[in-house]
């Protein structure tokens with residue numbers, strides 16, 4: 001008897017996207033990621049890294065091609081269904097972070113589990129533990145998000161993305177404002193959490209020193225997927 005083939009975390013084929021106003025297009029012939037893989041995406045400013053993440057998280061829709069997340073055809077889903085899939089299965093850290101400025105650190109963190117339909121009483125201890133592991137001490141948890149430094153806000157954003165234990169984590173330059181000590185702690189916590197939950201990670205950064213944490217890399221200029229020796 002043969003084993004059933006495993007469904008990839010991400011599979012895309014002949015994906016095309018077009019920004020009409022800028023006359024810019026992205027063509028991705030193929031990309032497949034197995035469950036639990038960690039992909040580092042690099043490329044010059046304007047090469048399409050954020051656009052790729054927007055497509056993978058269902059925020060942008062391709063003009064043609066196929067895109068499957070855990071076997072579900074994202075390219076065929078309505079905008080509402082893509083929002084539901086994102087809330088339930090995908091943790092996203094945007095470049096702009098998108099924290100609610102007047103909500104506390106803890107309430108910002110808990111938002112993702114709320115949208116994923118998880119119980120607040122269960123999520124609260126995990127949220128506090130995640131914030132502590134990311135170096136955000138208890139005295140910060142009740143502070144409004146806009147009272148924090150950008151580096152602290154980046155750690156709230158990753159805690160929020162990880163809290164509902166997503167199957168896919170997508171992060172766009174989430175460590176750009178961190179010093180090297182906090183950046184390394186951030187990477188260790190993020191990847192330990194991802195591995196504990198079998199979560200696939202796609203991570204964009206200009207910081208080449210972070211490549212050491214990933215087993216795969218995608219160069220947006222050449223659109224080639226390569227193995228990254230650890």
Ligand SMILES: Nc1ncnc2c1ncn2[C@@H]1O[C@H](COP(=O)(O)OP(=O)(O)OP(=O)(O)O)[C@@H](O)[C@H]1O
Nearest residue numbers: 019021022024043044045046047048049050051052
């Ligand atoms: N909302 C938009 N409307 C029109 N064109 C856009 C829009 N967003 C991005 N673009 C164009 O699409 C191209 C890719 O942009 P994108 O933000 O994906 O690049 P990037 O690699 O993430 O850049 P950076 O490293 O600076 O964040 C750029 O040439 C940009 O001008």
